[in-house]
Amino acid sequence: MSWLKRERAGIKTDRNSRPEIPEGLWTKCEGCGEALFQTVLEQNLWTCPNCSYHFRVPARSYLGYLVDPDSFEERDAGLEAGDPLEFRDAKMPYPDRLLAAQRDTGMKDAALSGIATLGGKPVAVTIMDFFFMGGSMGSVVGEKVARSIERAIAERRALVIVSATGGARMQEGILSLMQMAKTSALLARLQDERLPYVSILTDPSTAGVLASYASLGDVIVAEPGALVGFAGARVIRQTIGEDLPPGFQRAEFVLEKGFVDRIVHRKQMREAVGGLLEFFWRSTRGFAPADGASPHADAPRSATVVSPGPAA
Numbered sequence: 001m002s003w004l005k006r007e008r009a010g011i012k013t014d015r016n017s018r019p020e021i022p023e024g025l026w027t028k029c030e031g032c033g034e035a036l037f038q039t040v041l042e043q044n045l046w047t048c049p050n051c052s053y054h055f056r057v058p059a060r061s062y063l064g065y066l067v068d069p070d071s072f073e074e075r076d077a078g079l080e081a082g083d084p085l086e087f088r089d090a091k092m093p094y095p096d097r098l099l100a101a102q103r104d105t106g107m108k109d110a111a112l113s114g115i116a117t118l119g120g121k122p123v124a125v126t127i128m129d130f131f132f133m134g135g136s137m138g139s140v141v142g143e144k145v146a147r148s149i150e151r152a153i154a155e156r157r158a159l160v161i162v163s164a165t166g167g168a169r170m171q172e173g174i175l176s177l178m179q180m181a182k183t184s185a186l187l188a189r190l191q192d193e194r195l196p197y198v199s200i201l202t203d204p205s206t207a208g209v210l211a212s213y214a215s216l217g218d219v220i221v222a223e224p225g226a227l228v229g230f231a232g233a234r235v236i237r238q239t240i241g242e243d244l245p246p247g248f249q250r251a252e253f254v255l256e257k258g259f260v261d262r263i264v265h266r267k268q269m270r271e272a273v274g275g276l277l278e279f280f281w282r283s284t285r286g287f288a289p290a291d292g293a294s295p296h297a298d299a300p301r302s303a304t305v306v307s308p309g310p311a312a
Contacts, residue, residue: 029053031225045266054223054266056203058105059112059129062162066200066270067116067125074114076147079140081109087171094171097133105132109140110165113148118160119274121281122296124152127162130204135165137209138172142179145213149186152195156287156295158277159190159197163214167207180212187216194290196280198273201251201260203227215259219276221269222251222260229254 026035031053041047045065046055057065063072080098087094102108110132116125126148128135145161152159168176190197199217201210204227211230214220222228229249237244247253251263264272281287286299293299 027055030055047266052224052265054203054225056130056164058131059107059127059162059164062127062164062202063112063116063125065266066127066160066162066273067118067123068120071118072114072116072125074112075151076113076144077108079108079143081138081140081172083171084175085171085173087173089171097171101132105129107132109138109144110135111141111144113144115151115155115157118158118270119277121274121277122155122157122287123160123277124148124155124157125160125162128164128209130164130166130202133169135163135209136167136169136176137165137179138169138176139179141169142176142182145179145183146186149183149190152197153190153193156195156289158195158280158287160200160273161197161213161217162200162202163205163209164202165205165207165209165214167209177208180208183213184216187213191218194284195287196277196284198276200269200273201226201228206230206232218280219262220260221262221264221272221276222255223266223269224251224263226251228260 025038027038027041028035029048029051031048032051034048034050036048040049041055046057046061047053048055083094085094089097092100107129110130111126111128113124113126116123118125126145128141148161149159151157168180170176187197196219197217199214199220201214201220201222203223203225205214205222206227206229210228227249228251233244233248245253251260254260255263262272282300285301286294286296288294288299
């Protein structure tokens with residue numbers, strides 16, 4: 001027998017006997033290229049311990065990082081989008097696209113909203129989920145944001161919105177674009193009521209959402225490295241016919257240009273936003289209206305001015 005066909009003991013391998021390596025144990029960092037154990041990432045709130053790259057996370061995960069533990073009460077959970085335009089993209093009708101996103105994410109739409117406390121202060125909160133059709137803003141997302149604003153006004157709460165979005169949802173056309181006007185008009189009412197609004201920009205925060213409520217916060221906070229812009233860099237480059245500067249549209253770049261107020265690491269976000277709310281809480285006497293008292297029992301009272309006694 002030819003030695004090329006000879007089988008030697010000890011080197012024969014049964015492919016079926018190889019131990020299976022569980023999937024999902026390691027994740028490659030897109031910032032530094034390091035392979036990271038997922039339990040380490042979870043402990044670091046899905047940020048790289050080496051380069052601080054911030055991974056995108058689902059809305060419910062971010063909720064746990066931001067608000068006080070066990071304080072969240074979801075609202076408007078049953079809202080679902082219709083299909084008034086009977087839109088069909090290159091692959092499937094819009095209702096099928098929604099069903100696929102709902103099955104993959106466990107969400108009804110691309111936003112999670114409700115009430116909670118943050119740093120002990122009452123807030124109305126909406127968090128967008130990029131994993132649901134790119135966090136696109138349709139009628140449901142706009143309505144959840146609008147109801148959060150109305151809830152903040154009715155219950156004298158601060159408003160906190162976390163953006164993670166590619167912009168308006170093309171499948172809803174003009175109905176999606178109208179959410180920009182609706183939410184912006186309600187934010188003007190929130191300002192008239194002397195209630196604070198903190199806008200948190202995560203990667204990405206772009207297009208129609210950025211052109212409306214995401215950029216209207218009393219304080220705008222961004223995560224490190226987040227993409228923040230309206231049109232894409234390629235479109236801008238082709239329009240102006242010039243090369244764009246390094247880091248264009250990243251959080252650090254727009255901070256330098258004055259578009260955002262602070263860049264905060266995700267691990268410090270709860271503390272940072274809590275500190276901002278503490279300032280607003282004290283300056284408004286517990287989110288009290290201009291001509292009334294705060295409905296919150298632990299609200300600070302107005303300072304009592306003691307007039308000096310008669311001169312001796």
